[in-house]
Amino acid sequence: MMNPLVVFFLCCLLCGASPSSAVSADEHDTKPSAPQPAKRIRTLMCESESCDSADENTPGCRVYVTPMNACYNAGVLFPGDGSWGDYDVYDEMVMKSIKRTFYPSMDGSCAGRGGRELVDDDTFILPLDVCVGPFGPPRPWGKFTLLLDRDNRQEWDELFSAYG
Numbered sequence: 001m002m003n004p005l006v007v008f009f010l011c012c013l014l015c016g017a018s019p020s021s022a023v024s025a026d027e028h029d030t031k032p033s034a035p036q037p038a039k040r041i042r043t044l045m046c047e048s049e050s051c052d053s054a055d056e057n058t059p060g061c062r063v064y065v066t067p068m069n070a071c072y073n074a075g076v077l078f079p080g081d082g083s084w085g086d087y088d089v090y091d092e093m094v095m096k097s098i099k100r101t102f103y104p105s106m107d108g109s110c111a112g113r114g115g116r117e118l119v120d121d122d123t124f125i126l127p128l129d130v131c132v133g134p135f136g137p138p139r140p141w142g143k144f145t146l147l148l149d150r151d152n153r154q155e156w157d158e159l160f161s162a163y164g
Contacts, residue, residue: 071110
């Protein structure tokens with residue numbers, strides 16, 4: 001006798017159904033709103049792939065703090081830093097990972113969010129608390145950690161002052 005769970009997933013695959021959610025994509029996709037101050041992402045980016053044991057004092061490494069569930073443009077937050085591209089970014093939690101989506105806009109608006117079909121290169125799933133990469137020079141390796149609001153409210157306020 002085959003495991004009922006296996007049969008269920010096979011039926012879903014063969015019939016084209018999705019067992020993961022009963023919510024339509026239209027109901028799930030929402031426009032970015034004001035940042036939720038409960039979480040931010042602390043990213044440690046390093047020149048070498050040994051960032052698992054590195055910290056902000058490790059030569060060749062640098063720490064960045066970015067918002068979660070809010071559109072941002074890293075060029076505005078970190079001007080002149082070659083670690084970031086020109087395009088808008090939106091980070092959100094999916095399971096126990098970060099889903100990072102890039103948008104063609106360059107003004108912190110994430111223009112098109114929820115309204116256009118993304119291609120495979122627009123979205124990446126990033127695990128938490130492990131060194132991953134390579135991304136690109138000058139610091140191709142990174143480790144992503146969640147921060148809670150209580151970690152530093154002033155830092156959060158300064159982060160969004162760049163957007164006026």
